[in-house]
Amino acid sequence: MDLANITKAKILEMLNEGKRMDGRGLLDFRDLEIETEASSKAEGSSKVKLGDTEVIVGVKMDLMEPYPDSPDEGVMMVTAELSPLASDKFESGPPGINSITLARIVDRSIRESGLIDTKQLCVEKGEKVWAVMIDISPINDGGNLIDASSIAAVVALLNTKMPKLEEDKVKYGELTDKPLPLNKIPINLTAYKIGDHFIFDPISEEQEASEMKLAVSLVFEKDKAIINGALKEGDGSLTITEVVETVEKMIKQGKKLHDKISKFK
Amino acid sequence: MTKEEKKTTKKEAKTEKKTSEKKTQDKKRQIVVPGEVIASGKDFLPGDGTRREGDEIIALRHGLLERAEKLIKVIPLGGVYIPRPGNTIIGQVTDLSFNGWFIDLRAPHEGFLPVAECMGYINKKDIGDHFPIGEVLVCKVRGISARNTELTMKDKTCKKLIGGFLIKVNPTRVPRIIGRAGSMVSTIKNETGCSIIVGQNGLIWIKGPNTDAEMLARDAINRIVEKPFIDGLTDHIKEFLDKNKPKEKK
Amino acid sequence: MTLKRPDGRKFDETRKIEAKINVIKRADGSAFFSFGKSKAIAAVYGPKQVIPKHKENPQKALLRCNYDMTPFSVTERKRPGPSRRSKEISHEITKALEPALLLEQFPNTVIDVFIQIIEADASTRCAAVNAAALALAAAGIPMKELVSSVSIGKLDKDLVVDVNKDEEDFTVSKGGKEIKAATDVATAFLSRSEKVSLLHMDGDLTSEELKKALELAKKSCEKISKVQEKTLKEI
Numbered sequence: 001m002d003l004a005n006i007t008k009a010k011i012l013e014m015l016n017e018g019k020r021m022d023g024r025g026l027l028d029f030r031d032l033e034i035e036t037e038a039s040s041k042a043e044g045s046s047k048v049k050l051g052d053t054e055v056i057v058g059v060k061m062d063l064m065e066p067y068p069d070s071p072d073e074g075v076m077m078v079t080a081e082l083s084p085l086a087s088d089k090f091e092s093g094p095p096g097i098n099s100i101t102l103a104r105i106v107d108r109s110i111r112e113s114g115l116i117d118t119k120q121l122c123v124e125k126g127e128k129v130w131a132v133m134i135d136i137s138p139i140n141d142g143g144n145l146i147d148a149s150s151i152a153a154v155v156a157l158l159n160t161k162m163p164k165l166e167e168d169k170v171k172y173g174e175l176t177d178k179p180l181p182l183n184k185i186p187i188n189l190t191a192y193k194i195g196d197h198f199i200f201d202p203i204s205e206e207q208e209a210s211e212m213k214l215a216v217s218l219v220f221e222k223d224k225a226i227i228n229g230a231l232k233e234g235d236g237s238l239t240i241t242e243v244v245e246t247v248e249k250m251i252k253q254g255k256k257l258h259d260k261i262s263k264f265k
Numbered sequence: 266m267t268k269e270e271k272k273t274t275k276k277e278a279k280t281e282k283k284t285s286e287k288k289t290q291d292k293k294r295q296i297v298v299p300g301e302v303i304a305s306g307k308d309f310l311p312g313d314g315t316r317r318e319g320d321e322i323i324a325l326r327h328g329l330l331e332r333a334e335k336l337i338k339v340i341p342l343g344g345v346y347i348p349r350p351g352n353t354i355i356g357q358v359t360d361l362s363f364n365g366w367f368i369d370l371r372a373p374h375e376g377f378l379p380v381a382e383c384m385g386y387i388n389k390k391d392i393g394d395h396f397p398i399g400e401v402l403v404c405k406v407r408g409i410s411a412r413n414t415e416l417t418m419k420d421k422t423c424k425k426l427i428g429g430f431l432i433k434v435n436p437t438r439v440p441r442i443i444g445r446a447g448s449m450v451s452t453i454k455n456e457t458g459c460s461i462i463v464g465q466n467g468l469i470w471i472k473g474p475n476t477d478a479e480m481l482a483r484d485a486i487n488r489i490v491e492k493p494f495i496d497g498l499t500d501h502i503k504e505f506l507d508k509n510k511p512k513e514k515k
Numbered sequence: 516m517t518l519k520r521p522d523g524r525k526f527d528e529t530r531k532i533e534a535k536i537n538v539i540k541r542a543d544g545s546a547f548f549s550f551g552k553s554k555a556i557a558a559v560y561g562p563k564q565v566i567p568k569h570k571e572n573p574q575k576a577l578l579r580c581n582y583d584m585t586p587f588s589v590t591e592r593k594r595p596g597p598s599r600r601s602k603e604i605s606h607e608i609t610k611a612l613e614p615a616l617l618l619e620q621f622p623n624t625v626i627d628v629f630i631q632i633i634e635a636d637a638s639t640r641c642a643a644v645n646a647a648a649l650a651l652a653a654a655g656i657p658m659k660e661l662v663s664s665v666s667i668g669k670l671d672k673d674l675v676v677d678v679n680k681d682e683e684d685f686t687v688s689k690g691g692k693e694i695k696a697a698t699d700v701a702t703a704f705l706s707r708s709e710k711v712s713l714l715h716m717d718g719d720l721t722s723e724e725l726k727k728a729l730e731l732a733k734k735s736c737e738k739i740s741k742v743q744e745k746t747l748k749e750i
Contacts, residue, residue, distance in 0.1 A: 001369050001433070004357055005399040006470075010430035014476055023480070039634040040552055042587035052540050056633060058587020081595045083583065085558040085629035087541050092581065094596070135586040135595070137631065139556065140539045173590040296748045299615070299652055300660030300707040314657070323707070325617065325659065327652040327747050342750070344655020345543055345562060373562040373624045411573060411623055437655070 003208040011209045015197040022203060027249055029201045029257070034151070034264060036159045043175060044160025046264075048152040051203065052142030057152035058135050059160045063170055066122070066129040074121020074129045078107035080136040080149065087141040105188060105231060106136065106150050109217035112228035113186035115157065120181035123168060132157075132180070143203040146215060150188035151257070155264045157182065184219040186228060187258050189250040191216075193236065198246045200253060212236040216247055218254045225251040294494055297324040297339055304337050314339030328437075329494070346372045346436040346466040348414045352406040353422060355431065355464035358396050363389065366396050368404065370466050371433070374413045378404060382417035401426040401470070403462055422462075429460070429472025432483055436467035438490045441498065449489065449499055456506040457482040481509055518673050521681040529665065529677040529735060534645070534746040536653040544654020546746075548646035550677055552636035554588075557646035559654035562624035576621035580609040582643055584632040604640045611644050611664065611703040611713035617657040626656060637683040637699075638666040644703050644713065649743055660707035661743050663736035667728040669698035669718060674728055676735045700728050704736040 014020060024030070030051030038045040042058035066073060080103040082090040095103075110116065121130035134156065136149045157180060164174040191198040192210035199206060212234035218225050227247065232238065238246075297303055303315065304322040311317045314326040315337055324330070328341040348354070348370070356370035368376035378396075380387050387395050396402065403423050404416040417423070434442070443450050443463055454461050459473035459482040469486060473479040485502055495501065524530070530551030539545035542558035549555065565571045582605045586592045597605075608630070618626075628650065630643045644664035652658060668678035670685050678699055685697035698718025705712055711729065720728065 001357060001371050002359075002399075004401050004431045006401055006426060006428065007430040009428075010476075010479075017476060019476060021480070021483075039554075039585070039587050041589055041634055041636075045587055054539075056585070058585060060587050060592035062592065079586070079595055081585075083629060083631060084560070084581075084627065085539065085542070085556065085631050088560055133586070133592055135592075137585045137587075137633070139631075140541055142540060296750070298661065298744050298747045299658035301744070323659075325657045326655060328655075341655045343544055343653050373621055374564065 003205055007205060008209045011206060012195045012197075015194055015199070020199065021205065024201075026197060026199045027253055029253065030203075032151070032257075032260065034155055034261070036155060036264060041173075042156070043163060044156045044158075044180070046152045046155040046159065047139075048148050048155065050142075050144060050148040050151070050201065052140060053144055053148045054139040054142075055145060055148045055152050056137045056139060057149065057156040058137070059156045060133045060135070061160070061163050061170075062131050062133070063123060063128050063168075064131045066126065070118075071126040072119065072122045072129075074116070074118040075131040076107070076111060076116055076118065076134070077131065078103045078110065078134045078136070078153070080106070080138075082138060086138040090141070101233060102146055102149060103136065105146055105190075105215045105217075105229075106134070106153050108229040108231070109150055109186045109188040110134070110153060110157070113217060113219045114183050115154070115186055117181035117183055123165070128168060130162075132160075141204065143205075143207045144190065144201045146190045147188060147201060150186075151261060154185055154187075154261055158185075158261075158265050184221070185258060185262055186217050186219050187254040187261070188215060188217045188229075189254050189257075190214065191246045191250065193234075193238070198242070198249070200249075210234075212238075214238070214243070214246055216250050218251060220255060220258055225254065295330045296328070296342070297330045298327055299325055303330055303339075308335060310336045312336045312338030314341060341437050343435065343437060346370070348372050348374075348376075348406045348409055348466070350406050350408055352465040353403065353462075354406060354416070354466040355401065355403055355426070355462065355468035355470055356416070356466070358398050358400045358402065360398065361392050363392075366392070368402065368416060370414065370464075371436075371468060372414060372466060376404070376414040376416045378402070378416040378418065382407065382419055384418060384423075396425065401431065403464070403470070426462075426470050429470050430479070432469050432471065432486065434467045434469060434486065434490050436465070439463060439465055439467060442469070442486055442489050444499065449502065452499060452503060453482050453485050453506065456503070456510070457485070481506065484509070518670050520670070520675060522679065524675075524677075526673060527676045527731060527735065529739070530679060532739070532742055534649060534742055536649055536746055536750065542650070542654070544650045544652070544656070546646045546649035546653060548642050548649060549634075550636075550638055550642050551679060552634050553632070553639050553642045553679075554634040555630055555632055555639065555642040555646040557628060557630045557643070557650040559626065559628050559647075559650045559656070561626035561654075562621040562656075563627075565623065565625045570625075571623045573622050575618035576616075577625040578609050578613050578616060578618060578628070579625055580612065580628040580630065580647060581605050582608055582630045582632070582640065584635060584639070588632045588635045604643070607713055607715060608640065608644055608647060612647055612651065612662055614710070614712050615648070615658050615660050615662050615705050616651065617659065620657055626651075626654075635680075637678050637680040638701070640664070640701055640713075640715070641666050641677075641703070645739060645743065649746060652743075652747055660705050661740050662703055662705055662712060663739040663743060664701070664703035664713060665732055665735045665739060667700040667702065667732050669720065669724065669728070671696050674724065674731055676731060700725075700732070702729065702732040702736070704733055704740075706736075706740040709733065
């Protein structure tokens with residue numbers, strides 16, 4: 001059932017009072033639970049629970065030909081499958097815009113931050129490089145799948161072990177002790193606009209009440225934050241002040257999340 | 266005994282203790298599963314959620330066993346709302362037709378409210394203005410057809426909902442939320458000062474003097490949903506409401 | 516038994532079973548079931564309206580089961596999306612569960628069951644059936660009985676219960692070559708009527724062996740049914 005207009009009005013009324021339905025502050029995240037090793041068949045995997053939202057991410061690796069314009073670099077791909085298992089709002093079939101947007105935001109965050117050192121994933125220049133395939137599998141959509149998936153993807157990568165190579169051929173199912181060559185951990189934060197307010201980590205009802213979101217990917221360098229990616233998605237528009245202020249709030253929250261996730265190295 | 270067998274026996278003993286503890290806690294409340302034999306002999310009558318197979322009565326749903334003298338039934342623990350004539354429901358207008366409104370009531374079939382079943386006269390040209398798409402209504406179930414649920418608003422309890430908000434709960438919990446002769450929901454209304462309408466379809470409307478009161482009522486209802494089967498639930502909820510009353514009321 | 520199983524189990528021993536219900540909040544019913552490393556999650560949505568409408572059945576509810584494997588559930592990444600194999604398995608699972616459900620109580624509706632295999636170590640369709648049966652019961656769907664599923668394998672000459680990947684890929688040395696010597700029978704039994712609702716065999720068996728395999732499966736499914744019962748009662 002779609003969000004009732006009276007409930008949408010109530011959400012906005014409460015935001016005007018600085019309150020949210022579950023008692024959180026506008027910028028607070030729900031309880032975050034992180035598990036590694038969701039699937040022993042994956043080179044790396046994780047299960048993340050953010051409030052009621054639950055998502056599993058698996059990393060698979062294989063050798064393939066590099067792209068012609070980067071013959072000595074590994075390749076990365078992010079796919080999200082929004083199975084109707086996780087929500088009555090998801091449909092079976094080829095990826096729709098939500099699935100693609102989710103995958104692309106997570107992809108951008110990992111790619112633009114340079115988390116994976118793709119130069120170290122070359123096996124034979126121009127011939128063989130490692131491909132890192134990240135698959136996002138939501139289990140329950142309780143709101144904010146984007147940030148939950150982003151966290152899960154990063155944790156899965158932090159726990160990925162390189163497969164064994166024998167005469168430059170992959171020995172499927174056999175892993176080395178070697179982790180992926182990784183750099184700085186990116187954090188993706190998505191702010192959802194409801195009325196004139198921006199909130200973080202919405203529950204499903206808040207997400208439905210929101211018409212626009214701003215997704216930003218950050219890395220932290222000493223005491224500074226670097227923005228690697230930004231995306232405004234949805235109906236409506238923002239003032240420059242709104243963008244800048246929201247990003248400042250994201251940097252604050254992002255640092256907390258970053259510290260939590262770094263523990264999973 | 267092998268190590269594995271020892272582990273399993275220990276676990277079984279632990280579970281047995283847990284189950285027997287639970288049994289003493291919920292003396293009347295035994296959970297049954299589909300296909301389970303819940304009575305034998307011709308003395309018993311199979312009620313809702315059960316059926317007779319020869320000499321035995323078996324459960325057809327996952328739920329709580331309830332025995333009232335000779336009648337045995339299963340109170341389901343889960344499942345979608347099945348409309349019954351006379352039920353009060355809360356639904357949302359999803360579409361208009363030339364003579365009425367289609368209503369989503371979170372049930373297997375759509376609801377339909379004909380113009381003729383509304384109070385007062387409504388010009389068929391004004392259907393969209395009278396109840397636009399997205400409007401939330403309290404209706405009663407008039408009848409069930411193969412394809413949809415027929416609704417009516419010809420009852421003093423029926424109205425369009427203004428203000429407040431909706432929460433969704435498992436429809437099987439509704440009887441507990443209402444309580445015997447409405448005692449539970451009345452307690453929550455009195456202690457919080459909120460108006461509350463409980464739809465049999467698991468949609469509940471709350472509107473109160475301020476958001477704190479509304480959230481308290483919502484929290485009390487969620488408590489009932491999470492722990493519907495404990496004894497003394499009404500006192501438990503009263504205690505909870507007392508403890509968390511907004512400061513001004515105290 | 517002449518052969519030792521690769522993981523040391525007895526011939527009639529299943530791998531460690533884990534089962535839980537109500538694992539997906541948004542679903543009308545849900546469950547998790549695993550045989551060792553073969554893990555399945557099932558979500559039930561319905562009974563609800565059928566779209567497209569012309570697929571409605573005025574006499575009963577439609578049951579639509581969808582079996583899908585996550586790309587990271589297997590050793591070599593599986594491309595997302597349905598395959599011929601997953602479509603066949605989806606159909607088998609639907610037919611295995613249908614006889615237990617009282618679908619006539621919900622004409623003109625559909626009950627959707629989505630099953631995801633998070634990790635695969637053979638016998639995934641059996642884990643899927645077990646998870647789906649639990650999810651359907653938890654969703655309050657009226658059922659005459661539960662449905663339990665297990666695979667029976669033949670390693671060279673011996674019948675074993677609950678085949679894992681090593682056993683699925685079992686080979687014997689004959690004349691210096693490794694020859695595939697495994698047979699796999701996936702079965703499902705209805706708990707009360709004790710009838711077979713799923714039968715899928717690959718390999719070679721005599722009719723005597725098939726009979727023995729089914730009897731072995733029935734015994735094992737009785738135990739699995741007890742585990743499913745326990746899971747439903749332990750909430």
